[in-house]
Amino acid sequence: MNCLLCNGQVDQGLTLSQILSFQALTTDSVCSACRRQFSPLNRVKTCRLCGRKLLAAMPDPCLDCEKWRRGFPYPFASRSLYEYNDAMREFMKRYKFMGDYRLRAVFSPILKAELRTTHRLIVPIPVHESTMATRGFNQVTGLLESLKLCECLATRDQQKTGRQSAKNRLTRVLAEQPFKLKPDTQAQITAKPVVLVDDVYTTGTTIRHAAGLLMAAGAASVVGLTLAR
Ligand SMILES: [Zn+2]
Ligand SMILES: [Zn+2]
Numbered sequence: 698m699n700c701l702l703c704n705g706q707v708d709q710g711l712t713l714s715q716i717l718s719f720q721a722l723t724t725d726s727v728c729s730a731c732r733r734q735f736s737p738l739n740r741v742k743t744c745r746l747c748g749r750k751l752l753a754a755m756p757d758p759c760l761d762c763e764k765w766r767r768g769f770p771y772p773f774a775s776r777s778l779y780e781y782n783d784a785m786r787e788f789m790k791r792y793k794f795m796g797d798y799r800l801r802a803v804f805s806p807i808l809k810a811e812l813r814t815t816h817r818l819i820v821p822i823p824v825h826e827s828t829m830a831t832r833g834f835n836q837v838t839g840l841l842e843s844l845k846l847c848e849c850l851a852t853r854d855q856q857k858t859g860r861q862s863a864k865n866r867l868t869r870v871l872a873e874q875p876f877k878l879k880p881d882t883q884a885q886i887t888a889k890p891v892v893l894v895d896d897v898y899t900t901g902t903t904i905r906h907a908a909g910l911l912m913a914a915g916a917a918s919v920v921g922l923t924l925a926r
Contacts, residue, residue: 700728726802734784748776771912775921785925793836801839808840817892818847825852849882887915898923
């Protein structure tokens with residue numbers, strides 16, 4: 698079997714304990730050299746509200762989250778599994794922007810293991826119809842394949858007022874809600890705890906828009922989980 702990222706050989710050597718345990722053996726879809734390029738956030742100190750890696754001098758919650766706490770009307774915390782480093786950036790480029798759907802297998806087992814025992818409704822962040830048309834898949838649901846999802850969110854068409862990155866944070870935060878509830882889904886989320894799942898936490902605006910909508914629609918609580926931060 699070849700590594701999905703570098704096409705090199707994936708080492709399938711079994712340890713003695715694996716041989717003795719008779720467990721179903723799963724082989725990683727990437728080689729150990731590629732796997733090592735990703736940086737898990739569970740081994741470092743992270744902000745308890747946004748999951749970013751905290752450097753020594755940074756307070757917890759971070760200053761960014763302090764600002765959010767003043768401006769966002771609901772309690773909200775999100776955590777992420779990996780740092781958005783060069784390897785993750787390259788992965789996202791190939792998976793999302795070049796649309797290599799096979800690459801979901803690099804992280805789907807890890808993300809699904811995180812969510813397998815959750816008591817929360819799993820709500821993926823949706824992609825816009827136009828993205829769906831060009832990419833052919835939702836990169837978030839791709840990573841969650843075979844889990845029971847509550848796909849209650851859809852995107853709304855927004856008036857484009859210049860590039861996202863060119864807007865300042867306040868303009869972006871105050872911009873129109875990018876999501877809506879799909880018809881007849883409100884009853885599914887009423888009084889339910891929810892975990893919102895996205896691929897990358899960048900400014901936190903997207904996931905908070907979705908969290909705010911779900912809270913306003915009656916969810917009991919909403920937390921976030923993203924692959925990268
Ligand atoms: Zn590799
Ligand atoms: Zn934070």
